[in-house]
Amino acid sequence: MRIGYKCIVQNVGLTKSKIRKDKKYWVNSADYQSSLEGSFVRLALVATINTEKLHLYTLRKFDLKTGPQKAKKLNGKLLEYIESFFSKPKLIDVFAKESDDAISKSIKLNRSSRLKRLEKANLKPKLVPVTSYVYERNPDVVAEALYRADGICERCSGAAPFYRKSNNSPYLEVHHIVPLSNGGEDSLSNVLALCPNCHRELHFGKGI
Ligand SMILES: [Zn+2]
Ligand SMILES: [Zn+2]
Structure with a gap:
Protein backbone atom coordinates (compact mmCIF):
# COMPACT_ATOMS: atom_id res chain seq x y z
CA MET A 1 0.00 0.00 0.00
CA ARG A 2 1.28 3.44 -0.84
CA ILE A 3 0.35 7.07 -1.27
CA GLY A 4 -1.15 7.66 -4.69
CA TYR A 5 -3.04 10.93 -4.51
CA LYS A 6 -2.72 14.43 -3.20
CA CYS A 7 -6.11 15.94 -2.39
CA ILE A 8 -7.46 18.99 -0.71
CA VAL A 9 -10.32 18.77 1.75
CA GLN A 10 -13.31 20.66 0.39
CA ASN A 11 -15.97 19.88 2.97
CA VAL A 12 -16.10 18.14 6.29
CA GLY A 13 -18.99 16.82 8.36
CA LEU A 14 -21.14 15.77 5.40
CA THR A 15 -23.98 13.38 6.07
CA LYS A 16 -24.82 10.39 3.91
CA SER A 17 -27.32 12.30 1.76
CA LYS A 18 -24.53 14.63 0.61
CA ILE A 19 -22.08 11.98 -0.56
CA ARG A 20 -21.77 10.20 -3.85
CA LYS A 21 -23.63 6.92 -4.06
CA ASP A 22 -21.02 4.22 -4.15
CA LYS A 23 -23.17 1.20 -3.50
CA LYS A 24 -22.06 -0.56 -6.66
CA TYR A 25 -18.48 -0.70 -5.39
CA TRP A 26 -19.44 -2.69 -2.29
CA VAL A 27 -19.38 -6.47 -2.36
CA ASN A 28 -21.32 -6.90 0.86
CA SER A 29 -24.50 -4.88 1.35
CA ALA A 30 -24.29 -4.98 5.16
CA ASP A 31 -20.84 -3.40 4.92
CA TYR A 32 -22.30 -0.80 2.58
CA GLN A 33 -25.07 0.04 5.08
CA SER A 34 -22.62 0.45 7.93
CA SER A 35 -20.40 2.61 5.75
CA LEU A 36 -23.22 5.17 5.68
CA GLU A 37 -22.96 5.89 9.37
CA GLY A 38 -21.06 8.85 10.67
CA SER A 39 -19.90 11.88 8.76
CA PHE A 40 -17.90 12.34 5.60
CA VAL A 41 -15.38 14.63 4.00
CA ARG A 42 -15.27 15.69 0.37
CA LEU A 43 -11.85 15.68 -1.27
CA ALA A 44 -10.70 17.23 -4.53
CA LEU A 45 -7.86 15.59 -6.39
CA VAL A 46 -4.80 17.78 -6.87
CA ALA A 47 -2.22 15.35 -8.22
CA THR A 48 -1.57 11.66 -8.65
CA ILE A 49 1.71 9.90 -8.14
CA ASN A 50 2.92 6.37 -8.63
CA THR A 51 6.15 5.52 -6.91
CA GLU A 52 7.46 2.79 -4.63
CA LYS A 53 9.16 5.56 -2.69
CA LEU A 54 5.81 6.41 -1.14
CA HIS A 55 5.16 2.85 -0.07
CA LEU A 56 4.15 2.46 3.58
CA TYR A 57 7.30 0.49 4.31
CA THR A 58 9.39 3.41 3.13
CA LEU A 59 7.25 5.93 4.98
CA ARG A 60 7.80 4.00 8.21
CA LYS A 61 11.51 4.75 7.84
CA PHE A 62 10.49 8.38 7.89
CA ASP A 63 8.63 7.95 11.15
CA LEU A 64 5.14 7.03 9.98
CA LYS A 65 3.66 5.24 12.95
CA THR A 66 -0.02 4.75 12.30
CA GLY A 67 -1.68 2.47 9.83
CA PRO A 68 -3.29 3.74 6.65
CA GLN A 69 -6.91 3.67 7.83
CA LYS A 70 -6.91 6.71 10.05
CA ALA A 71 -6.36 10.30 9.03
CA LYS A 72 -3.01 11.50 10.23
CA LYS A 73 -1.60 14.95 10.58
CA LEU A 74 1.82 15.05 8.97
CA ASN A 75 4.75 17.13 10.03
CA GLY A 76 8.51 17.33 10.11
CA LYS A 77 10.63 15.01 8.01
CA LEU A 78 7.75 12.81 6.93
CA LEU A 79 5.79 15.73 5.50
CA GLU A 80 8.89 17.06 3.80
CA TYR A 81 9.61 13.68 2.26
CA ILE A 82 6.08 13.21 0.93
CA GLU A 83 5.79 16.78 -0.33
CA SER A 84 9.04 16.45 -2.26
CA PHE A 85 7.30 14.06 -4.64
CA PHE A 86 4.53 16.50 -5.39
CA SER A 87 6.62 19.58 -6.03
CA LYS A 88 9.42 18.37 -8.24
CA PRO A 89 11.75 21.06 -9.54
CA LYS A 90 10.54 22.07 -12.96
CA LEU A 91 12.62 23.63 -15.66
CA ILE A 92 10.71 26.76 -16.48
CA ASP A 93 9.83 27.60 -20.04
CA VAL A 94 12.07 30.29 -21.50
CA PHE A 95 8.97 32.41 -21.73
CA ALA A 96 8.52 32.52 -18.00
CA LYS A 97 9.24 35.87 -16.45
CA GLU A 98 12.94 36.63 -16.57
CA SER A 99 14.57 37.73 -13.37
CA ASP A 100 14.20 41.32 -14.52
CA ASP A 101 15.11 42.91 -11.21
CA ALA A 102 18.44 41.15 -10.87
CA ILE A 103 19.36 41.95 -14.47
CA SER A 104 18.38 45.63 -14.22
CA LYS A 105 20.46 45.89 -11.08
CA SER A 106 23.48 44.34 -12.79
CA ILE A 107 23.12 46.72 -15.74
CA LYS A 108 23.05 49.75 -13.44
CA LEU A 109 26.12 48.71 -11.44
CA ASN A 110 29.53 49.84 -12.57
CA ARG A 111 31.06 47.65 -15.20
CA SER A 112 34.45 46.92 -13.66
CA SER A 113 32.91 45.41 -10.55
CA ARG A 114 30.60 43.35 -12.75
CA LEU A 115 33.60 42.03 -14.69
CA LYS A 116 35.35 41.18 -11.43
CA ARG A 117 32.31 39.25 -10.26
CA LEU A 118 32.17 37.41 -13.56
CA GLU A 119 35.75 36.21 -13.09
CA LYS A 120 34.77 34.48 -9.88
CA ALA A 121 31.30 33.45 -10.96
CA ASN A 122 29.92 29.96 -10.67
CA LEU A 123 29.76 28.54 -14.19
CA LYS A 124 27.08 25.99 -13.36
CA PRO A 125 23.89 27.84 -12.53
CA LYS A 126 21.97 26.77 -9.46
CA LEU A 127 18.86 24.75 -10.11
CA VAL A 128 16.11 26.46 -8.18
CA PRO A 129 13.02 24.39 -7.40
CA VAL A 130 9.81 26.16 -8.37
CA THR A 131 6.23 25.15 -7.92
CA SER A 132 4.05 26.76 -10.51
CA TYR A 133 0.48 26.73 -11.68
CA VAL A 134 -0.08 26.63 -15.40
CA TYR A 135 -3.35 27.17 -17.21
CA GLU A 136 -4.38 24.15 -19.18
CA ARG A 137 -4.98 25.65 -22.61
CA ASN A 138 -7.46 24.33 -25.06
ZN1 LIG B 1 1.70 35.71 -25.16
ZN1 LIG C 1 5.07 39.31 -36.19
Missing part, protein backbone atom coordinates in the same frame (compact mmCIF):
# COMPACT_ATOMS: atom_id res chain seq x y z
CA PRO A 139 -5.46 22.66 -27.86
CA ASP A 140 -8.34 23.27 -30.29
CA VAL A 141 -8.01 27.03 -29.78
CA VAL A 142 -4.27 26.83 -30.49
CA ALA A 143 -4.74 24.60 -33.54
CA GLU A 144 -7.53 26.74 -34.95
CA ALA A 145 -5.58 29.99 -34.46
CA LEU A 146 -2.61 28.45 -36.29
CA TYR A 147 -4.96 27.35 -39.06
CA ARG A 148 -6.45 30.85 -39.28
CA ALA A 149 -3.01 32.48 -39.49
CA ASP A 150 -1.84 30.03 -42.14
CA GLY A 151 1.84 30.69 -41.45
CA ILE A 152 1.53 34.49 -41.39
CA CYS A 153 1.98 36.49 -38.16
CA GLU A 154 -1.33 38.11 -37.25
CA ARG A 155 0.46 41.24 -36.02
CA CYS A 156 3.24 42.15 -38.48
CA SER A 157 2.01 40.02 -41.40
CA GLY A 158 5.47 38.51 -41.77
CA ALA A 159 5.93 34.83 -42.59
CA ALA A 160 6.70 32.41 -39.78
CA PRO A 161 10.53 32.43 -39.49
CA PHE A 162 11.02 28.66 -39.55
CA TYR A 163 9.23 25.32 -39.48
CA ARG A 164 8.44 23.41 -36.33
CA LYS A 165 10.61 20.34 -35.82
CA SER A 166 7.79 18.22 -34.40
CA ASN A 167 5.32 18.49 -37.28
CA ASN A 168 6.88 20.61 -40.00
CA SER A 169 4.27 23.37 -39.63
CA PRO A 170 5.18 27.11 -39.77
CA TYR A 171 6.33 28.22 -36.32
CA LEU A 172 4.00 30.77 -34.75
CA GLU A 173 3.09 31.21 -31.10
CA VAL A 174 -0.47 31.61 -29.91
CA HIS A 175 -0.81 34.61 -27.61
CA HIS A 176 -3.76 35.66 -25.44
CA ILE A 177 -4.75 39.30 -26.02
CA VAL A 178 -6.26 39.56 -22.53
CA PRO A 179 -4.03 37.22 -20.46
CA LEU A 180 -5.69 34.19 -18.88
CA SER A 181 -4.26 35.40 -15.58
CA ASN A 182 -6.29 38.61 -15.96
CA GLY A 183 -9.46 36.69 -16.60
CA GLY A 184 -9.11 36.57 -20.40
CA GLU A 185 -10.95 33.80 -22.19
CA ASP A 186 -9.24 30.85 -23.80
CA SER A 187 -11.16 31.46 -27.01
CA LEU A 188 -10.38 32.16 -30.67
CA SER A 189 -11.44 35.79 -30.37
CA ASN A 190 -8.93 36.36 -27.59
CA VAL A 191 -5.86 34.90 -29.30
CA LEU A 192 -3.40 35.90 -31.99
CA ALA A 193 -0.94 33.63 -33.78
CA LEU A 194 2.33 35.57 -33.69
CA CYS A 195 5.87 35.33 -34.93
CA PRO A 196 8.32 34.99 -31.99
CA ASN A 197 9.51 38.59 -32.42
CA CYS A 198 6.05 40.06 -32.14
CA HIS A 199 5.21 37.75 -29.26
CA ARG A 200 8.29 38.80 -27.29
CA GLU A 201 7.64 42.43 -28.07
CA LEU A 202 4.09 42.23 -26.74
CA HIS A 203 5.31 40.66 -23.51
CA PHE A 204 8.61 42.44 -22.98
CA GLY A 205 8.69 45.47 -25.28
CA LYS A 206 8.03 48.94 -23.86
CA GLY A 207 5.07 49.55 -26.17
CA ILE A 208 4.64 52.15 -28.88
Whole structure:
Protein backbone atom coordinates (compact mmCIF):
# COMPACT_ATOMS: atom_id res chain seq x y z
CA MET A 1 0.00 0.00 0.00
CA ARG A 2 1.28 3.44 -0.84
CA ILE A 3 0.35 7.07 -1.27
CA GLY A 4 -1.15 7.66 -4.69
CA TYR A 5 -3.04 10.93 -4.51
CA LYS A 6 -2.72 14.43 -3.20
CA CYS A 7 -6.11 15.94 -2.39
CA ILE A 8 -7.46 18.99 -0.71
CA VAL A 9 -10.32 18.77 1.75
CA GLN A 10 -13.31 20.66 0.39
CA ASN A 11 -15.97 19.88 2.97
CA VAL A 12 -16.10 18.14 6.29
CA GLY A 13 -18.99 16.82 8.36
CA LEU A 14 -21.14 15.77 5.40
CA THR A 15 -23.98 13.38 6.07
CA LYS A 16 -24.82 10.39 3.91
CA SER A 17 -27.32 12.30 1.76
CA LYS A 18 -24.53 14.63 0.61
CA ILE A 19 -22.08 11.98 -0.56
CA ARG A 20 -21.77 10.20 -3.85
CA LYS A 21 -23.63 6.92 -4.06
CA ASP A 22 -21.02 4.22 -4.15
CA LYS A 23 -23.17 1.20 -3.50
CA LYS A 24 -22.06 -0.56 -6.66
CA TYR A 25 -18.48 -0.70 -5.39
CA TRP A 26 -19.44 -2.69 -2.29
CA VAL A 27 -19.38 -6.47 -2.36
CA ASN A 28 -21.32 -6.90 0.86
CA SER A 29 -24.50 -4.88 1.35
CA ALA A 30 -24.29 -4.98 5.16
CA ASP A 31 -20.84 -3.40 4.92
CA TYR A 32 -22.30 -0.80 2.58
CA GLN A 33 -25.07 0.04 5.08
CA SER A 34 -22.62 0.45 7.93
CA SER A 35 -20.40 2.61 5.75
CA LEU A 36 -23.22 5.17 5.68
CA GLU A 37 -22.96 5.89 9.37
CA GLY A 38 -21.06 8.85 10.67
CA SER A 39 -19.90 11.88 8.76
CA PHE A 40 -17.90 12.34 5.60
CA VAL A 41 -15.38 14.63 4.00
CA ARG A 42 -15.27 15.69 0.37
CA LEU A 43 -11.85 15.68 -1.27
CA ALA A 44 -10.70 17.23 -4.53
CA LEU A 45 -7.86 15.59 -6.39
CA VAL A 46 -4.80 17.78 -6.87
CA ALA A 47 -2.22 15.35 -8.22
CA THR A 48 -1.57 11.66 -8.65
CA ILE A 49 1.71 9.90 -8.14
CA ASN A 50 2.92 6.37 -8.63
CA THR A 51 6.15 5.52 -6.91
CA GLU A 52 7.46 2.79 -4.63
CA LYS A 53 9.16 5.56 -2.69
CA LEU A 54 5.81 6.41 -1.14
CA HIS A 55 5.16 2.85 -0.07
CA LEU A 56 4.15 2.46 3.58
CA TYR A 57 7.30 0.49 4.31
CA THR A 58 9.39 3.41 3.13
CA LEU A 59 7.25 5.93 4.98
CA ARG A 60 7.80 4.00 8.21
CA LYS A 61 11.51 4.75 7.84
CA PHE A 62 10.49 8.38 7.89
CA ASP A 63 8.63 7.95 11.15
CA LEU A 64 5.14 7.03 9.98
CA LYS A 65 3.66 5.24 12.95
CA THR A 66 -0.02 4.75 12.30
CA GLY A 67 -1.68 2.47 9.83
CA PRO A 68 -3.29 3.74 6.65
CA GLN A 69 -6.91 3.67 7.83
CA LYS A 70 -6.91 6.71 10.05
CA ALA A 71 -6.36 10.30 9.03
CA LYS A 72 -3.01 11.50 10.23
CA LYS A 73 -1.60 14.95 10.58
CA LEU A 74 1.82 15.05 8.97
CA ASN A 75 4.75 17.13 10.03
CA GLY A 76 8.51 17.33 10.11
CA LYS A 77 10.63 15.01 8.01
CA LEU A 78 7.75 12.81 6.93
CA LEU A 79 5.79 15.73 5.50
CA GLU A 80 8.89 17.06 3.80
CA TYR A 81 9.61 13.68 2.26
CA ILE A 82 6.08 13.21 0.93
CA GLU A 83 5.79 16.78 -0.33
CA SER A 84 9.04 16.45 -2.26
CA PHE A 85 7.30 14.06 -4.64
CA PHE A 86 4.53 16.50 -5.39
CA SER A 87 6.62 19.58 -6.03
CA LYS A 88 9.42 18.37 -8.24
CA PRO A 89 11.75 21.06 -9.54
CA LYS A 90 10.54 22.07 -12.96
CA LEU A 91 12.62 23.63 -15.66
CA ILE A 92 10.71 26.76 -16.48
CA ASP A 93 9.83 27.60 -20.04
CA VAL A 94 12.07 30.29 -21.50
CA PHE A 95 8.97 32.41 -21.73
CA ALA A 96 8.52 32.52 -18.00
CA LYS A 97 9.24 35.87 -16.45
CA GLU A 98 12.94 36.63 -16.57
CA SER A 99 14.57 37.73 -13.37
CA ASP A 100 14.20 41.32 -14.52
CA ASP A 101 15.11 42.91 -11.21
CA ALA A 102 18.44 41.15 -10.87
CA ILE A 103 19.36 41.95 -14.47
CA SER A 104 18.38 45.63 -14.22
CA LYS A 105 20.46 45.89 -11.08
CA SER A 106 23.48 44.34 -12.79
CA ILE A 107 23.12 46.72 -15.74
CA LYS A 108 23.05 49.75 -13.44
CA LEU A 109 26.12 48.71 -11.44
CA ASN A 110 29.53 49.84 -12.57
CA ARG A 111 31.06 47.65 -15.20
CA SER A 112 34.45 46.92 -13.66
CA SER A 113 32.91 45.41 -10.55
CA ARG A 114 30.60 43.35 -12.75
CA LEU A 115 33.60 42.03 -14.69
CA LYS A 116 35.35 41.18 -11.43
CA ARG A 117 32.31 39.25 -10.26
CA LEU A 118 32.17 37.41 -13.56
CA GLU A 119 35.75 36.21 -13.09
CA LYS A 120 34.77 34.48 -9.88
CA ALA A 121 31.30 33.45 -10.96
CA ASN A 122 29.92 29.96 -10.67
CA LEU A 123 29.76 28.54 -14.19
CA LYS A 124 27.08 25.99 -13.36
CA PRO A 125 23.89 27.84 -12.53
CA LYS A 126 21.97 26.77 -9.46
CA LEU A 127 18.86 24.75 -10.11
CA VAL A 128 16.11 26.46 -8.18
CA PRO A 129 13.02 24.39 -7.40
CA VAL A 130 9.81 26.16 -8.37
CA THR A 131 6.23 25.15 -7.92
CA SER A 132 4.05 26.76 -10.51
CA TYR A 133 0.48 26.73 -11.68
CA VAL A 134 -0.08 26.63 -15.40
CA TYR A 135 -3.35 27.17 -17.21
CA GLU A 136 -4.38 24.15 -19.18
CA ARG A 137 -4.98 25.65 -22.61
CA ASN A 138 -7.46 24.33 -25.06
CA PRO A 139 -5.46 22.66 -27.86
CA ASP A 140 -8.34 23.27 -30.29
CA VAL A 141 -8.01 27.03 -29.78
CA VAL A 142 -4.27 26.83 -30.49
CA ALA A 143 -4.74 24.60 -33.54
CA GLU A 144 -7.53 26.74 -34.95
CA ALA A 145 -5.58 29.99 -34.46
CA LEU A 146 -2.61 28.45 -36.29
CA TYR A 147 -4.96 27.35 -39.06
CA ARG A 148 -6.45 30.85 -39.28
CA ALA A 149 -3.01 32.48 -39.49
CA ASP A 150 -1.84 30.03 -42.14
CA GLY A 151 1.84 30.69 -41.45
CA ILE A 152 1.53 34.49 -41.39
CA CYS A 153 1.98 36.49 -38.16
CA GLU A 154 -1.33 38.11 -37.25
CA ARG A 155 0.46 41.24 -36.02
CA CYS A 156 3.24 42.15 -38.48
CA SER A 157 2.01 40.02 -41.40
CA GLY A 158 5.47 38.51 -41.77
CA ALA A 159 5.93 34.83 -42.59
CA ALA A 160 6.70 32.41 -39.78
CA PRO A 161 10.53 32.43 -39.49
CA PHE A 162 11.02 28.66 -39.55
CA TYR A 163 9.23 25.32 -39.48
CA ARG A 164 8.44 23.41 -36.33
CA LYS A 165 10.61 20.34 -35.82
CA SER A 166 7.79 18.22 -34.40
CA ASN A 167 5.32 18.49 -37.28
CA ASN A 168 6.88 20.61 -40.00
CA SER A 169 4.27 23.37 -39.63
CA PRO A 170 5.18 27.11 -39.77
CA TYR A 171 6.33 28.22 -36.32
CA LEU A 172 4.00 30.77 -34.75
CA GLU A 173 3.09 31.21 -31.10
CA VAL A 174 -0.47 31.61 -29.91
CA HIS A 175 -0.81 34.61 -27.61
CA HIS A 176 -3.76 35.66 -25.44
CA ILE A 177 -4.75 39.30 -26.02
CA VAL A 178 -6.26 39.56 -22.53
CA PRO A 179 -4.03 37.22 -20.46
CA LEU A 180 -5.69 34.19 -18.88
CA SER A 181 -4.26 35.40 -15.58
CA ASN A 182 -6.29 38.61 -15.96
CA GLY A 183 -9.46 36.69 -16.60
CA GLY A 184 -9.11 36.57 -20.40
CA GLU A 185 -10.95 33.80 -22.19
CA ASP A 186 -9.24 30.85 -23.80
CA SER A 187 -11.16 31.46 -27.01
CA LEU A 188 -10.38 32.16 -30.67
CA SER A 189 -11.44 35.79 -30.37
CA ASN A 190 -8.93 36.36 -27.59
CA VAL A 191 -5.86 34.90 -29.30
CA LEU A 192 -3.40 35.90 -31.99
CA ALA A 193 -0.94 33.63 -33.78
CA LEU A 194 2.33 35.57 -33.69
CA CYS A 195 5.87 35.33 -34.93
CA PRO A 196 8.32 34.99 -31.99
CA ASN A 197 9.51 38.59 -32.42
CA CYS A 198 6.05 40.06 -32.14
CA HIS A 199 5.21 37.75 -29.26
CA ARG A 200 8.29 38.80 -27.29
CA GLU A 201 7.64 42.43 -28.07
CA LEU A 202 4.09 42.23 -26.74
CA HIS A 203 5.31 40.66 -23.51
CA PHE A 204 8.61 42.44 -22.98
CA GLY A 205 8.69 45.47 -25.28
CA LYS A 206 8.03 48.94 -23.86
CA GLY A 207 5.07 49.55 -26.17
CA ILE A 208 4.64 52.15 -28.88
ZN1 LIG B 1 5.07 39.31 -36.19
ZN1 LIG C 1 1.70 35.71 -25.16
